[in-house]
Amino acid sequence: MHVIPTGRRPRRGVLTAALGGLLLSLLTASPPSSAAAAAASDHQAETATISQGTVASNHSGYTGSGFVDYTNVTGSYVEFTVSADAAGGASLAFRYANGTGADRPMDISVGGRVVAPNVSFPPTANWTTWATKTINADLAAGGNKIRATATTPAGGPNLDKLTVDAAADAQAPTRPGIPNCSAVTEDGLTLNWGASTDDVAVTAYDIYEHGNKIGEAAGSATTKNLTGLTPATTYNLTVIARDAAGNASLASPAVDCTTRPSSDTSPPTGPGTLSYTDVTADSAKLSWGAATDDKAVTAYDIRSGSTVYKTVTGTPPATSTTVTGLACNSPYTLNVVARDAAGNASPQSNAVTFTTRACATDGGVPSSIGTVSSGWSIPWGTYWMPDGNSALVTERDSFKVFRLTKDGTKTQVGSVPNAVTTDGEGGLLGVAVDPGWATNHRVYFMHTAAEGNRIARMTYDGSSLGGYTVLLQGIKKNRYHNGGRLAFGPDGLLYASTGDAQTSSLAQDRNSLNGKILRLTTDGKPAPGNPFGTYVYSLGHRNPQGLAFDRGGRLWEAEFGNSSFDELNLIKPGANYGWPTCEGTCSVAGMTNPRKTWRVSEASPSGIAIVRNVIYMAALRGERLWRIPIDGDTENVGSATAYYVGTYGRLRTVTKVPGADQLWLSTTNSDNNGGEPDGADKIFRVSIS
Known part of the structure; x- marks a missing residue:
């Protein structure tokens, strides 16, 4: 629904090209108490099997003797061999760096089966800033081949190590406490909530307006400033807590918060003369004269009564558009209304009436x-x-x-x-x-x-x-x-x-x-x-x-x-x-x-x-x-x-x-x-x- 305001060390492998995007220095796998190794184990990327990548040490902050610099090609990979004493779940934590401005996603596979496709490895500010990406996966008893494969031509990040922890975190955080709103203005507010708890740690809170995520806060926070809201509008807000393993809590109780009325109470002038051309079975082109406002016109709504068929935005918004998705062989009476950033609506333009062209017979209507x-x-x-x-x-x-x-x-x-x-x-x-x-x-x-x-x-x-x-x-x-x-x-x-x-x-x-x-x-x-x-x-x-x-x-x-x-x-x-x-x-x-x-x-x-x-x-x-x-x-x-x-x-x-x-x-x-x-x-x- 949408209501939007808007271990054992693996053998060393073959090294090929020397480019690469993300630095992958360490992969650590830790199985849960019922599986895998008895304790968390680190597996250095530079000692793993490498296809289309180079062992490098030109950026500081890595562990071991270096890291893997992936070649900038789709399909470059690092593969770790991890031994588990028994079958069961494990958390796989990849330590990496990505000094570019683009994501470098990778498929994570275990035993040749992709268990986490296209995992995001986002930028880390620079090549000396290291981060950890953790997923959960099931390991088989005995040896497991864990591979991280680049899925785009940009290759993978610099990879430092993999840490495998048998104690895979499967417990979700508790439900956050009842939220409330403070510091409410016409276009923003501060959302407050009771802290969630977790067996490991809460790493983030997601803010939802109905079913849509509109913000995020750190796991140490219990407040979030929400900006860019619409004046005099009620927002139904909930909070969900997450931990590092991606476990999410149930949504908090909901709170309705209403922004203050805008100080801008002056509506735009009515749009100029509305006309239409190019009527087809499912569309028509509309044109109108520009409206004016004491601040700025931000949108035009194409309407029939109170129903909006299309909204035109921009800086400034255009004064013509083609309305599509119309029913064939049907009469329409449309007008245009201008709006400003405060939501003030102008008087409507003149109305135009037309009938779309005949229906195609295939399939019926x-x-x-x-x-x-x-x-x-x-x-x-x-x-x-x-x-x-x-x-x-x-x-x-x-x-x-x-x-x-x-x-x-x-x-x-x-x-x-x-x-x-x-x-x-x-x-x-x-x-x-x-x-x-x-x-x-x-x-x-x-x-x-x-x-x-x-x-x-x-x-x-x-x-x-x-x-x-x-x-x-x-x-x-x-x-x-x-x-x-x-x-x-x-x-x-x-x-x-x-x-x-x-x-x-x-x-x-x-x-x-x-x-x-x-x-x-x-x-x-x-x-x-x-x-x-x-x-x-x-x-x-x-x-x-x-x-x-x-x-x-x-x-x-x-x-x-x-x-x-x-x-x-x-x-x-x-x-x-x-x-x-x-x-x-x-x-x-x-x-x-x-x-x-x-x-x-x-x-x-x-x-x-x-x-x-x-x-x-x-x-x-x-x-x-x-x-x-x-x-x-x-x-x-x-x-x-x-x-x-x-x-x-x-x-x-x-x-x-x-x-x-x-x-x-x-x-x-x-x-x-x-x-x-x-x-x-x-x-x-x-x-x-």
Whole structure:
């Protein structure tokens, strides 16, 4: 959801070229008490196996007899041999230096398997400033080959050593104390909180506004000055503590802090005459005269009533733009409003009215919408029964499950036990019905429980739920980023989306269930053929939401970004979708780019469904239904167009109606962002023609 204001020493190896980026001087591995060596052990990089790197000593501060200067090429590596007395977890701490201004990421592998892809080794100010990057990994009994491989043409950092510690830190810090705000101004405030504790040490605090990270403080701090805020705006703030191993606490209690009204109360003048040209089936170019302000105009909003279709910013902002994503063959009446830095809004310009051009017939378009059922409170998951006559619908915060028929008859069939809320986006989430329900009566739920998020199975006899079996635990939870969508694939296996639990590093940790698409059997086992032999089907996800299979059996997924880009992804087994290294499209080796991106203000996507080779995506913050056609059976998609912009509020789940070119579309206006009372949500029927 987006609310943004805005040991044993290894043998020596072969040395080749003499360039390199990061200094890698020491790798230390320490296994936990149940594994690996009896104590932490240091392994010098200069005595390890080296491919495309040089032993150097021209920068001070290293340990041992030198460090490794990586050659500036992708694939250069240092490999350590580490002996463990028993199998188990260990922390791997790489001591390095990076005197450049750019990150030099590396894949960390154990026994030939990448356990931490594209680990960030950021700049350290200069080549004599050494830092430590720590990850957790499982070691096998006996010898282990631990390799750090550069993933970009810049090569790796200077590497000093590896320290292996068998006592891998798996304990998260305690929850920070209740925050409060002080020194509140019109554009800033000081956030204060109670200190967290940890068995080792708290190294950092992350500051979140709803589900988006907006700041960070040192582990020794209990205050943070937040600047660049918008006047007269309420910010819902929480704090999460982290330790050096990347373990993150639960979010602190939330506090609402409201900035003071701006001293600038003078709004800009109204924009000059608005006109339009170049109208297509999904866009139009608008131009207007510049507004003036006693300080400065900072933005223009293109609006229809109170709904903003596009915002133009800059210094100064431009006075023309092309508005895209419009629905075909539809009338629009738009105006422009200018804003200043204090949020003062001008009078609106004149309005222009036009109709977009005719629709393309391929795939059809939404042609009508009507209410199926009302009186809902945060309906989250919808899944059709195999007979196509009714669907099961979950309510997130009440933990109730309902049967809803095509004619709108709504009947509660039970509740899911052990479900708890997170006062955010956790609770009773996805639901899926077994393809063999007619004989086994099995249904599946993903929900938040006391220890984390679970996938559970129950029985449903057509009128009531019974039984309860936990299929999978160990999925971390937090206030936000819990994922939660379930779907059965054409292969008869269960797919589940999991969020990063506001701990972004988990998304790249193949040993974690978080930040992933999981694939499992109906008995809760890892599906045969999964790419890593675990539950993990794909990784590198921040908060994946929508799941849908196309006519070719391919899996598409919609995903919340942080503050820049939301994503539509085509999911492939074993692929890495980039978070937190990438948000949206990037050029990092080993990362898979999305097929389509949106600014978070236009989307914040949740459910998706496919009708006639067209993906329909429900948007929460964007308050619209996006239509994205798939280009035949290729991996490309066409232009995205939006329907019902601002008309029905926050849209959560969209589901294809069996046997018809129709969708069911649910709202989430009674959640903590919608602000409507319980019972305000609806489920609509959308016809495609």
